[in-house]
Amino acid sequence: MADKTGVLVLNGPNLNMLGTRDPEIYGHTTLAEIEATCVEHGQTLGLTVSCRQSNHEGELVGWIQEARGSMGGLIVNAGALTHSSVAILDALSIADMPIVEVHLSNIFARESFRHHSYISPVATGVICGLGAQGYILALDAIARLTGQKSKGK
Numbered sequence: 748m749a750d751k752t753g754v755l756v757l758n759g760p761n762l763n764m765l766g767t768r769d770p771e772i773y774g775h776t777t778l779a780e781i782e783a784t785c786v787e788h789g790q791t792l793g794l795t796v797s798c799r800q801s802n803h804e805g806e807l808v809g810w811i812q813e814a815r816g817s818m819g820g821l822i823v824n825a826g827a828l829t830h831s832s833v834a835i836l837d838a839l840s841i842a843d844m845p846i847v848e849v850h851l852s853n854i855f856a857r858e859s860f861r862h863h864s865y866i867s868p869v870a871t872g873v874i875c876g877l878g879a880q881g882y883i884l885a886l887d888a889i890a891r892l893t894g895q896k897s898k899g900k
């Protein structure tokens with residue numbers, strides 16, 4: 748049974764390295780800090796946020812499959828797999844919930860191979876280039892899409 752208040756925040760390969768290098772591209776915030784902020788912000792929206800990160804495509808696919816039917820929304824930054832993974836596309840395409848694709852960097856201002864996302868066609872919305880704030884905006888969007896945030900706010 749779907750718990751509309753449950754939101755899975757999924758991060759893919761190398762995002763566990765945030766805050767350790769390339770701050771000019773990805774910022775100084777660590778993944779642990781992003782996840783803690785998501786959990787905290789989720790509470791203010793009436794959402795229960797669970798966070799997972801993996802460097803392995805199959806593990807991410809498994810978690811997307813598990814989220815189907817049990818979560819109300821999904822926020823996904825698939826890292827480099829965004830630009831290569833048909834397996835993640837297929838898993839997301841049968842996920843019956845709002846999906847927000849997030850990228851810390853503006854993928855359209857970078858190398859051309861980052862301009863194409865396999866995920867975007869099945870995402871409800873896409874946020875990129877706003878750093879860690881993108882995850883918070885994605886949570887706000889999911890709260891509205893699932894009716895967790897009261898009207899007018």
Ligand code: CA2
Nearest residue numbers: 761762764765768826827850851852861
């Ligand atoms: O901008 C994003 O969020 C990306 O999804 C990040 C991916 C990249 O392949 C996508 O094109 C855009 C890479 C994540 C790697 O993160 C690192 C962070 C610190 C140090 C090394 C890698």
